[in-house]
Amino acid sequence: MTTTTKDGFVYLIVNDKCKEIFASGIFELYTLYADESESLIESEEHLSNVIADGCEIGIEIGFLTDITNN
Helix, strand or coil: CEEECCCCEEEEECHHHHHHHHHHCCCCCEEECCCCCEEECCCHHHHHHHHHHCCEEEEEEEEHHHHHCC
């Protein structure tokens, strides 16, 4: 599943695999808030808090215009 902000930025939602992705270190994970702001998840404790709060967790994909023009 993806989510797109009003300015056309796309995130891949990865709540179901976020612990594995964080542990691998391959991608940066972001907490995605209802107001379309985000914050980088920088620690396992932060990730646990985000999961407990029920927020969406995503990986940056990029701007929709960049994705569709390539």
